[in-house]
Amino acid sequence: MAVVSIMNNQSRYRRPISRPDRLNESDGDLWLFQSPDSGRKFRDSDGSDNELALEDLVTCCVDGSSPHSCSLQTCERVTINVSGQYYETWASILNKHPTTLLGNPRKRIRFFDKDRGEYFFDRHRPTFESIFNYYQYGGKLRRPEPVPDDIFLRELDFYQIEKEKIELYKKEEGYVSEKMVLPENPCKRKIWLLMEYPETSFAAYVIAIVSVVITVLSIILFCVETVPWLSSHDCVNGKPNFADPYFILETLCTAWFTYEVFIRLFSCPSKIKYFKDFQNLVDITAVIPYYVTLSNLLSPDGCDGDSAGTSLAFLRVIRLVRIFKLTKHSAGLQVLILTFKASIEGLLLFLVALFVCILLFSSAIYFAELSQPDSQITSIPDAFWWAVITMEDLVTCCVDGSSPHSCSLQTCERVTINVSGQYYETWASILNKHPTTLLGNPRKRIRFFDKDRGEYFFDRHRPTFESIFNYYQYGGKLRRPEPVPDDIFLRELDFYQIEKEKIELYKKEEGYVSEKMVLPENPCKRKIWLLMEYPETSFAAYVIAIVSVVITVLSIILFCVETVPWLSSHDCVNGKPNFADPYFILETLCTAWFTYEVFIRLFSCPSKIKYFKDFQNLVDITAVIPYYVTLSNLLSPDGCDGDSAGTSLAFLRVIRLVRIFKLTKHSAGLQVLILTFKASIEGLLLFLVALFVCILLFSSAIYFAELSQPDSQITSIPDAFWWAVITMTTVGYGDKYPVGILGKIIGSIAALTGVLTLAIPVPIITENFNKFYAHKTGRVKQALIRYLVIKKSVVVWVGLVAYIAAY
Secondary structure, three states: OOEEEEOOOOOOOOOOOEOOOOOOOOOOOEEEEEEOOOEEEEEOOOOOEEEOOHHHHHHHHOOOOOOOOOOOOOOOEEEEEEOOEEEEEEHHHHOOOOOOOOOOHHHHHHHEEOOOOEEEEOOOHHHHHHHHHHHHOOOOOOOOOOOOHHHHHHHHHHOOOOHHHHHHHHHHHOOOOOOOOOOOOHHHHHHHHHHHOHHHOHHHHHHHHHHHHHHHHHHHHHHHOOOHHHOOOOEEOOEEOOOOHHHHHHHHHHHHHHHHHHHHHHHOOOHHHHHHOHHHHHHHHHHHHHHHHHHHHHOOOOOOHHHHHHHHHHHHHHHHHHHHHHHHOOHHHHHHHHHHHHOHHHHHHHHHHHHHHHHHHHHHHHHHOOOOOOOOOOOHHHHHHHHHHHHHHHHHHHOOOOOOOOOOOOOOOEEEEEEOOEEEEEEHHHHOOOOOOOOOOHHHHHHHEEOOOOEEEEOOOHHHHHHHHHHHHOOOOOOOOOOOOHHHHHHHHHHOOOOHHHHHHHHHHHOOOOOOOOOOOOHHHHHHHHHHHOHHHOHHHHHHHHHHHHHHHHHHHHHHHOOOHHHOOOOEEOOEEOOOOHHHHHHHHHHHHHHHHHHHHHHHOOOHHHHHHOHHHHHHHHHHHHHHHHHHHHHOOOOOOHHHHHHHHHHHHHHHHHHHHHHHHOOHHHHHHHHHHHHOHHHHHHHHHHHHHHHHHHHHHHHHHOOOOOOOOOOOHHHHHHHHHHHHOOOOOOOOOOOOHHHHHHHHHHHHHHHHHHOOHHHHHHHHHHHHHHHHHHHHHHHHHHHHHHHHHHHHHHHHHHHHHHO
């Protein structure tokens, strides 16, 4: 009689197929058996027999498309235990991938536990879920959303998944191949490393820097030579002007670019791949305009006005491709190109939808305005420009390797951990790598050991332990699961006694700000420092913070109001300082408070060096300097001279604007914003690089497109920068706009590109803001609670003293 147990998902252990003499009816599991007289039946724990089609039960042999001809007698069922999580499948399913660890019986046998009849792997559990599906459903790799890339790839390498499958997964995930293909010739190999891989040597890094500098210089020349009052002529008196500074600089730049082209072509590993590479085509295209221009100037009729002007204008446009040379040395631009390349289908869908909408609305507006005598829409194509600009404003609303241990089943002790009913299994040697933690120290964890069940039991938060368990398995890297709140996660880390430096590193990565209170050793200075720096420590400190905020706000209001013409006053009256001016009196009071804050903080601070390194303290010092400079200027003999006084005071008023940053000392919201932009600096720089490239492209394109228009408003490429910025940022002041058809097409593309470019930093800033806001508001609430407790105790003591005094 063939017997198999079908266990529920909560069971800890799976029994292998056996042939017992009688059925154990005391077990509450479902048992399938082959009865000689009644055919296929199943018996439940109540002892009742029921008819069952065996084919319905063996569909676990399915290979992803259709069930195979497998029976319980011919298929071996394999039980896999991954750190306490159990999986069962048919051996035939695994054996379809014979080169992998699980698919090769000889490879996987060393992980077999004879006593328990299972294969045990002390590996990452969430990743194995994907690997298990890989075997069941035709070898398709899908990374689970919460699993980091590095862990997923490490697990794929451990289970020896086929290289071509991993490469396919990397390609779908957008990985860039970093395989270094080198020439066989030693001399060419050295040259190729110098030109292509700046990270390989200092000389290669210097060459890369020189290339970037020359490329940027060439782009600047390209823009500056279009400015009318800075432009020069290629021909003077019918002869080429080889003494022109622009021509000399362009010759030097082109000489370097030509050198790069030939040296790369000489040393490249494959000539065919060289000409297929987009970067190399850019390098070649970047030098062609110079040589064509030079041959044109040296020809007999090269300085004829019409031919020279037409050819040179066209060649200047071609030189614009040099901006793409920057992508060779800019990781940010490479990321942008890969992003747009991977998003090409979505972008095409967006453009198709936009084209349909533009066509619909331009047609509708044309017929709607047809009967209006003063209508500006003369045709449907003419309405395209209106539709693009109108819809572009609407679109912006939507933008918003190896095993971790060398352990064998015979030499290592296996530990079972039960966390509120969720089981985990690992080797004791893995836990013992962190001897200062609760689980890593046998003496600490022994008090949680259940001798009857042979397991460690913890009545703790289960989702958090998944991350802590991975921390032990993968070198002490803490990653908070997405649904787990910060306070619970930190509380669990504290319970399991995770190393302090690891927790501090986690807090730093998560955007926590250090709350360590550094105090002076002197008792008197300590009290003063607490009063000035920590409003939550006492009621008096809270009052001082409120006063500081009020005076700062008053100072900012004065700064704004005194610029209103009908409310302004004069610093000097009849050639003498006007010390009776109300603005001067209020400014003096504000500055006196700011000066008091500076000196009292400087006197009581724990460290003078750290004091001057703190941005907030530098703001405090800068906030008082303008007043004293202004006062000394007014008290000087010629302080009330019109020109000198006006110039100096206007400059000093601008410096006073830094007082607004004093509010960050007492405003959690402003601190969150500063931390957000600080953490998002890489994303913002990437956005600025992308914006700069687009501005340069579109300003150059609009300049040459509008060059032949008599009423063009674009006089040079630098002049077109303003138009490009206003168009791409969807502001559209309307002071500059294209006139010609080609210019309007370029303007439409610029507006649409601006919408996509503006979307780059949004998710980065949003993610960091949410992270910092959650941390900061939590601390503010705690500080408010502490303050209310302090305030309540103060009120109680005051009431008690008043009661005693009264009686």
